[in-house]
Amino acid sequence: MKAEIIAVGSELLLGQISNTNARFISSQLAELGIDVYFHTVVGDNPKRLLNSIEIAENRADLIIFTGGLGPTKDDLTKETISAHLNKKLVLDKQALLYIEDFFKRMNREMTENNKKQALVLEGCTVLPNKNGMAPGMLLTTENHSYILLPGPPKEMEPMFQFEAKPLLPKLFNEETVILSHVMRFYGIGEAELETRVQDLLDNQTNPTLAPLASDGEVTLRLTAKSNSEAEAWEKIELLQKEIFDRVGEYVYGYNNDSLASKLQEILVENQLTISAAESMTAGLFQSEIAAVKGMGAVLVGGMITYTESIKVNQLGVEQQVIDDFGVVSSECAVAMATCIKEKFDTNIGIGITGAAGPDAHGGQPAGTVWIGIALNDMSPVSYKLSLSGMRNTNRLRAVKFTIHYLIRLLREQGYKTI
Template sequence: MKAEIIAVGSELLLGQIVNTNARFLSSHLADMGINMYFHTVVGDNAARLLSAIEIAETRSNLIIFTGGLGPTKDDLTKETVAEHVNKKLVLDQDALNYIMEYFNRSGRTATENNRKQALVMEGATVLKNDHGMAPGMIFTSGERTYMLLPGPPKEMEPMFTAYAKPLLMEKLQLQDRIISKVLRFFGIGESQLETEIDDLIDAQTNPTIAPLASDGEVTLRITAKHQSSETAIRMIEETEKKILERAGEYLYGYDDTSLMEELAKLLKEKQLTIAAAESLTGGMFQKELTAVPGASSLLIGGVVCYSPQVKREILHVSQETIDTDGVVSAACAQQLAENVSKLMKTDIGISFTGVAGPEDLEGHPAGTVYVGIAIKGEPAKVELLNLAGNRTAIRKRTVKYGCYYLLKYLK
């Protein structure tokens, strides 16, 4: 089974949008163990789309199209494919009903163009679009399977997950179950982690181990194939155990989580409230914690203490500390963490003070950061960070380190 994605849309070739659909589909197909050797992007042009289809047919037997299913005359994916494989487009009554209902609800009138969206390939299995007008479709012609999906990610992604993926697995009679697990690490570099598990990576066949680094984190994706899900899961567990024997202290979570989500989970579990005093991060820690739904029971509030005046007047950092140690100091971080916790009457106070750059501050280079953590009225512990990168990277990593240390202390 060789798959290929053809994304149709001039906006991709003009650089107006990025092809996130290819990433989404590729990662799902990789999990299913389907080989993907090419992506192609082509504009809203029938002749060039046709040439892309012909090339794809010489090298792939699963061809997935995204885009070009809209109502305008630029949208020509389904017309071009239909003509090429010599199939008729027929009206899908369910899709048409759905479109008409949508227009009735919104009080607008459907045009002939909108009715065009309800046309599907004769004999195709129709994929319902729960988030838009254009249905998707999957059909076979000769030895090849063709799948047509809408372009907008918010329509395509749920359609693929809910309808296309299960059908594809059935259609391809995938006998092996492919199961993946992602281990997420923080506080260890990619090369250091790879060195620790070098022999495991070299020896890998099934399960495979794929490392990936981004934004100061490293993940390892373990993927196992087996006819029995239970066996695949056991194979993953054995590999995971070997990895964690060597680098377990840096593991913070599994699969689609983040340091902040793990922190929110733990705070909820332990029923702890938190307040933050943020200088260089300017509110980023609280913004990310409040992005987790239900965070209102955890985060009481906080202070963005960008200026020394706010550190002194609202958070009562002593004048002596500001004069002697400066605001980029362990003493300042300690008082900020302790005092924001008192002010907001929370179990935990966390503080961030330091230099985001680009300029130095108080003689400290960009990346010098102190994180203070006060728990239940105890004196705050302070961690010193020396971070690399630009202003944005330093602020992001500061927040991640804050989560990381707080998770560590609470466990």
Template structure:
């Protein structure tokens, strides 16, 4: 089964908004075993949209449209699809009632162009919009399947999950065995090295299949299989997971799609541990990453952004002769990283203290190169781990990789603590 995603909107072509819908839909379709071979972006032009629809119909079995179903004259997706299929449009009664209620409840006059949001293609299935006003559509013709969704992700995602996905399962994949997937999350290893360690499994894969996906400083593997029952699927998925774990246990931090900071918060909560953070070059990014996780308040006690040498000295008692002077190691040094981690742990009175200090760029600092970063992890009653990193990339990339690297090494220490206990 082949699919094509057609995103409609001139604002996408102008780069005014990012096409996050295509990423979401591609992932969802992959989980259903549907291959996305093409992603198309078309402006608000009837002729070009009709041309793109005909081309997609010639090479895909399922076409999913996003955008172009609002109230304005340039919202033409349903009209274009109806034209290509030789069908008419009508007002869907339930969608129109929803529009009437919306404007009546707010005591607002409904302009005539809003009726466009209730249009549906003849012979199709209207897809109710739970979070917006524009109704979607799903229909089939000559063995091809078409789904029309709204453009705003807050409307598109619920409609896909609650309306379009069940329609696909009931109309498109009726003869297919269900697809089951498991996500494995890795840190502290690059995509290329991970792939090398799993190359024989990837090259010889048939069922289950293995697909790696890389994000900044994290790698995800999706294991997928078709099976007639949940128990059969879990047996195959678990067997493959065990094989992968045996090779990459030092990097596999979760068997579900969660970030490493979520796993760390859960582990520290379970172990009754607390955390303090001192940041220089990352400017609070590590603390923001931690506090973005619900429940982090039970673990993260506090932190300090000590960007300047004066703040390192004043707030965390870093000796001046460590920071400045001809023979001083400087702010960007293993010595300073160590003191920062140990001092923030004592000042905030936590079990762990983390620190990051380095050169994020774009220029040199202390005559030290961009990408030179030192991280440290201080533990109550234990030794302090200090590491030198030589990172590549732009300023944002260096900061993200610094934060993710210290989290990876904290996770390793927490994992070792679990084993000891």
């Protein structure tokens, strides 16, 4: 089974946007075990689009198009395919109703050219668009399958995932169930993780096992094929247990979890309130955890103490601590955590201080970070990082490590974390 993804849109060729659609679809197809051999990007030009289609037909069974389904004259994907395959464009009443309704809800007048979006290839399966107007299409001919998807990622991604993807195994008479499961790690490098599971990587068959690193996080994707969902799950769980036994301490979550969403779950579940005093991260820790809806139930607030005098006069860190140990020190991080916890009356207090870079700060080289955590009546703890990235990479890493250490500490202290 070979696939090719053709993105249509001059804005891609002008370098105004990246082809993130091809990345998304490719990762989804990889889960299904469908090989993608080529991506093509072509402009809003019917002749060159036709050229791309003909080339793709020579080297792929499944051709997936993104873009060019909108209402303007530039949108030519289905028109070009219609002419090429000699399939008429017919009005899809369901899609038209939906488009009319869309304009009603937006309280805007529907212009005539918007009706064009309800035209679909004769004989296709219509893929409803729940986040926009233009419907998608799946058309199968003797030798090929064609999937047409809209260009905006917020329309394309859910349409592919929920409307197109479930049809793919059937399309190729595949009776097999394919299940995919992602384990998420923090605090361990990709190389170290791979070493610890090298034999599992070397001998993988079913489930397959794929590591991926990005933004300082590492994931392992476990993909199992079987005749039933239950059997596929069994295979995945067996392998997962083996991995957990080896590197379980670094697992923070699964699938679509993020460090912040996981932290929120844990704090809400255990009814723990949190506050933070941030220096080098300047609010990034609190902003990142507040990005998750519902954090208001546990995040009380905090302070950004960029200067020494604010640390002392507003937060309440003793001047002596700073004089003796400096602002970038275990002692200062612990004092910040303790002071904010008491001042804001929370279960957890976080203190983050460091030198984000590129310059040294508080007598410490760029990349030095101290994280303090005060948790209820426990004696506060601190962690040191020596980061080597650019300023803002270091700031984000400091935030992620803070969440990682906090989750680990809560687990060690017997709170429910998984």
